[in-house]
Amino acid sequence: MNDVHSAAATRVTACLIADGGTFVSRPVETLTLDFTGIVGDFHAALTRRSTSREPWHPRGTEIRNDRQVTIVSAEELAEVAASMELPEIAAAWIGANLVLGGLPHLTRTPRGTRLFFPGGATLLVEGENAPCRVAGKSIGDHVSGRDGLDLLFPRRARRKRGLIASVERPGTIRAGDAFTVRLPKEPT
Secondary structure (H helix, E strand, O other): OOEOOOOOOOEEEEEEEOOOOOOOOEEEOEEEEEOOEEOOOOOOOOEEEOOOOOOOOOOOOEEEOOOOEEEEEHHHHHHHHHHOOOOOOOHHHHOOOEEEEOOOOHHHOOOOOEEEOOEEOEEEEEEEOOOOHHHHHHHHHHOOOOOOHHHHHHHHOOOOOOEEEEEEEOEEEEOOOEOEEEOOOOOO
16 A cells, blocks of 8 residues: 555544535534445535536536545645634534545645545545636635635635545545545556
8 A cells, every 4th residue: 555644643623514515514413435435515416517617517417426525735725814814714614524634735645645544534635726716706705804815715725725535435424534645546
């Protein structure tokens, strides 16, 4: 196994679910995952409609859901908040499902990386989660007295917005869980 980080250094610092009808999430102790994603979450589905992020498909085309789980790094969120001159950016504001600690460069994790959790769940990293104005607007909705955060967030969170993942193996993920990271094999 090609472990990137030891289980002692990498932990789930928060679990969140977007079960209120929008992408904004709220903290929970445990997430239950099946092949559609997080049970009860806004993004749970086997398929989804294509958006501007998939310009190779006409917008609205049904495609495989590679955005079942949104993962952010506690360290990267703190860096983005500081660069935006904010005291914090709560992971819930930008629709995160998992906040991971001990991975200060999480967004650089390559596609095809697998995250193994003690509750049996395995997540497959699908790629970087590009920062957008929608998440920036949500930050602005939670911070009073600051205009333009919808435009500032995409610029400051570039390469620090975290990852999108899909469920490879169902199971549970709990706040505080240590986990194992396995990088994909490099081509020979």
